[in-house]
Amino acid sequence: MRRHVIAAALICLLGTLWYGLWVSLSPGPVAIGYLFMPAAMATGGLAVRALRRSVPLAPAGRRFWVLLEICCYLFATGFVVLAVDAFRFGPELPDMPPGGAVLIGGGVLVAMWGVAQVPLGVTSWYERGKQWLDRMIAFLGCAVVLWHFGIAPMLWAPEPWTVSALSILLLACLFAAGSITKVAYIAGGPVDRRAMRLVASTGLAAAGVALLAVLEGYHGILPGQAVLMPVCGLLIALGCRRQLSAATNPVPTGKGNVWLPYLAVLAVDVPVADVLVRSWHWAPGVWEGRLVVATAVVVTGLVALRQYVVYRENTRLLREKQESEARLRHEATHDPLTGLANRALFRQGLDTVLATGPATVLLADLDEFKTVNDSLGHDAGDGLLVAFADVLRAAAGPDAEVARLAGDEFAVLVPGDTTGEDVAQAIATATAVPISDQRLLVKFSAGLATAPRGTPASDVLRRADAALYAAKQRGRGNWVRYAGGMERPASAHARLGGDLRRALDAAEFRIVYQPIVALADGRITGVEALVRWEHPEKGLVSPADFIPAAERTGLIVPLGRFVLRETCRQAAAWLAEFGPDLLDKAAPNVSVRQLHDPDFVADVDAALADSGLPANRLVLELTESAVLRGQHVSRVLHELHDMGVRLALDDFGTGESSLSLLRAFPAAIVKLDKSFVDGIELDEPDTPAAHARQAVARAVVQLADALGLETVAEGIENQEQADRLLRLGYAVGQGYHLGRPMPPEKLTEIFAARRVRAAA
Structure with a gap:
């Protein structure tokens, strides 16, 4: 691409040097000056061809560059025909031959078609209509200036111009006006906007040729051919280089030039003023002045229409802004779901x-x-x-x-x-x-x-x-x-929530363990972990007081995480000290809020990994209401089951769907609720309720055996209850009679004493 740019620049330089020498020394025939334009345009065409072969182009961009290459070759061929006539007629400046005029005119039309095909990135009909209105104003403003100062003087010149020359210059001026108008609105896309501006600038070279023709007559043709027109090939080669650079270093999309229509309005005033000052424009048979004034009237009407469109758009934007502000005010003071005040x-x-x-x-x-x-x-x-x-x-x-x-x-x-x-x-x-x-x-x-x-x-x-x-x-x-x-209980409840956060940070919570005992021989087979709060001022706070507050504030999640990790650590320590057969289960309680925590499964896995406790020794106790909480909870429970963690249904028998739960819930242990243990030791129940308790206890153990589940009886208060439950089929139980909740140090002493007895 650099070679093509250098070649085009050298052709322009040689043309300028030749014309300067010819004016001063007249070296060689005039026809040599007609060779620079076809050479420059052929070089521009070769540059476009090299561009198309060098980088992949979008379909719209490829179409534009193909049409521009065809334009270059048509121009080069048409000006070759003109150069041949120049050599044939010797020192005289030749008229444009019809064949050359057709080729050059076709090149201009192809270029105009290519520029028109470049997309502007406007999709809506409204925006497209506004842009067409702006472009029409700009086009008429540019065209009337080029017409008035370029083409019109040639029409009424003392020495008449040929139809071919006038047609080519007219098309060139139209191309110049259209290209300037089009390029002003290209913000980005398949054709780089800077490359497009370089290509469109070739129309200014044509306008310069027209101006030379007006000022110098036939004497302006030679500098136009040798100096100005070869610049078109250089501009095209530079545009190709710019497009090639944009393919590897894209330029951010910008905005169109919204000021062009206003400049066009000012431009129209210049030929109008000239028409009013110079009277020849109103001479008989000269309709040029009327055309300029009519065009100015059309432009003024289009500007008025454009202002009306802007007014309508501004009114719409103002209305939308007011509606948006009202909507924002409403959203700031109202609930989005119900529409009520906030x-x-x-x-x-x-x-x-x-x-x-x-x-x-x-x-x-x-x-x-x-x-x-x-x-x-x-x-x-x-x-x-x-x-x-x-x-x-x-x-x-x-x-x-x-x-x-x-x-x-x-x-x-x-x-x-x-x-x-x-x-x-x-x-x-x-x-x-x-x-x-x-x-x-x-x-x-x-x-x-x-x-x-x-x-x-x-x-x-x-x-x-x-x-x-x-x-x-x-x-x-x-x-x-x-x-x-009435504020006092509520404020105390609120302060309790604040104390919970402080207590977690100050490590005021302790874990106590209630033994789970084999009813046949009294051996401790497991423990249930229970949390206690030792308040520095209030002393021991009942779980019935702080657990609901922890649930309400969400602090049950970090509190439950602490209980889980401490239970796993303590159980692993006991197994390491007293042997793997010491405990079958260590069972912390789990709340429904913990099950909804997205990190709960990861917390259980981390607690097991950090403590080294086998997963099958960890039993998570859940209430029936916690299990009946939707698909997410069900998925979490099955993930825990797949890890090897055992799940226990606490307070079994008190819910409405206890039996159906055993089919959908991956339970390993069923804990009979204390309400069915109370009074179960009586041989002759004197009330239907007491009789029902025995029936439920018997049914639960039979159902659990049929499903392969372990059963634990809760709330055993005396030996008679333990004996009756053992006869009903319960192997394991817990309650104050079998063992109260105690600190881990007390349990350690019990395990140590049991080891001594076993050794003896």
């Missing part, structure tokens, strides 16, 4: 109402909403929230404001002296039947608080929240009105 808007409305009078706030949330989410999926949960929001709107009435504060927590602002009980009763009536697309029967808990004028909104919400907490403490489906002192 917490910020609700507080703002509450402040406004309290500034003028009393107000009642009702806080409500759905009982067991998390169960719906876990068992039926989040789509069902979202549908339930939307349905409950509709219930609240209908129950609250048009004067009340309803908001979704967070999750399944909603608020109703009842202005005036209304107490809110009627709203709560209306909600209860509406939820007494199934709601949502899933036809779910749900219950709700609510807290009400009424405050006089001037009360801070935060105080009202805090009182309503305390009442809601009190309602939940009483069970499902209750609403409670705030009374003085």
Whole structure:
């Protein structure tokens, strides 16, 4: 490519040097000046051919360069025909022969077609129409200048020009105007925009030839042939080099020149002013002045149309901007799922109402909403929230404001002296039947608080929240009105959650182990791990107090991870010290929140790997409600089973689907709930309930034996219960009679004493 560029540049240089020598010394015939143009265009064609063979091009880009190569060869051939005539007629400057004119004109048309085929990257009809309007304004502005100062003077020149020459120059000027207009809007694509600009600049060379012809007449033809026109071949070769460079180093896509139509409007004013100043344009038979003015009128009309389009577009953009701002304001103050006000808007409305009078706030949330989410999926949960929001709107009435504060927590602002009980009763009536697309029967808990004028909104919400907490403490489906002192249990519960995080960081939790004992000989076969909290100020905190708080705050996940790792470590240490036959199972409890943790399986695997405890010695105890939590939990349980970890169903027999669970759940151990052990030692049960307990205990052990499962009886309080369970078929049990939960040091002493007895 460099050779082609150098060759084209040398041809241009030789043409310029030759013309300078010819003007001063007249060396050789005039016809030599006609050889530089065909040589330069042939070189440009060869450059295009080399480009097409050097790099792969997109179909649109390849089509453009093929048409440009054809144009170069047509130009070269046409100007060769002109050069032959120049040698034939000697010193006289030849007229354009018809054959050459046809070839050159065809080259111009091919070039115009190639430029027109270059895509601009505009797809929509609206944008395409706007661009065509802009390009028409720019084209007419450029064309009228070239016409007025280039072609028109040649038409009315004292020495008439041939039709062939005028036709070629007219086509060249059209190509110049069209190329400039087209190139201005190319932002990127299959043809590099800089390469396209170099090619389009060849039209300026043609305009320069026309200007020389106007200024110098026939005397301007020779410098045009020898100096100006060979530049076209050089520009084409440079464009090819630029395209080749862009293929290896792409240029970022830019923007079109939006200022070109405005320059075109200014350009139209120049020939209009010239027409008005020089009177010959209005002479009889000269219609050039009228054409210029008519073109200026058309351009002005197109500009007015373009401004109208811009006005319409700006109006549309302004309307969309206003709609977008309104939508953003709505989204900032409303819940996207239910369309209700959010917490910020609700507080703002509450402040406004309290500034003028009393107000009642009702806080409500759905009982067991998390169960719906876990068992039926989040789509069902979202549908339930939307349905409950509709219930609240209908129950609250048009004067009340309803908001979704967070999750399944909603608020109703009842202005005036209304107490809110009627709203709560209306909600209860509406939820007494199934709601949502899933036809779910749900219950709700609510807290009400009424405050006089001037009360801070935060105080009202805090009182309503305390009442809601009190309602939940009483069970499902209750609403409670705030009374003085209700904040204390709620605030203590909230502080308990904060203490849990601190206790985890301060290592205040301890693990105690309750023995699991063989009923036949009293030998300890396993342990159940239980967590205890030794608070530095409150002393021993009951698990019944802190486990629900850990579940609610999500801290049950790191707490459960601690229990799991410590249990595995301690069990592995006992096996290493007292032998592999010491314990058959070490059983920490697992909550449903842990099963939903995406890292739970990895945590179990890491705990086993770090401690060295065999996977079959680890038993994870789960309640029936935890197992019935959807596909994710089921997948996790099967992954644990595949690892070799054993799973135990705790509190078996108390759920609604206990028997069906044994088919779907990969259980290895069934733990009979304490409620079926109480009173089982009585020989003659005096109540149907006691008789049913014995029947259930007998049925569970028979079912477990049939399925190949191990059974453990929980809550054994005396030897009579242990003996009766042994006769029923239970081999293993646990309870305070067999062994209370104890620290690991105490169990270590028991294991050591057992080893001494065995040795003796």
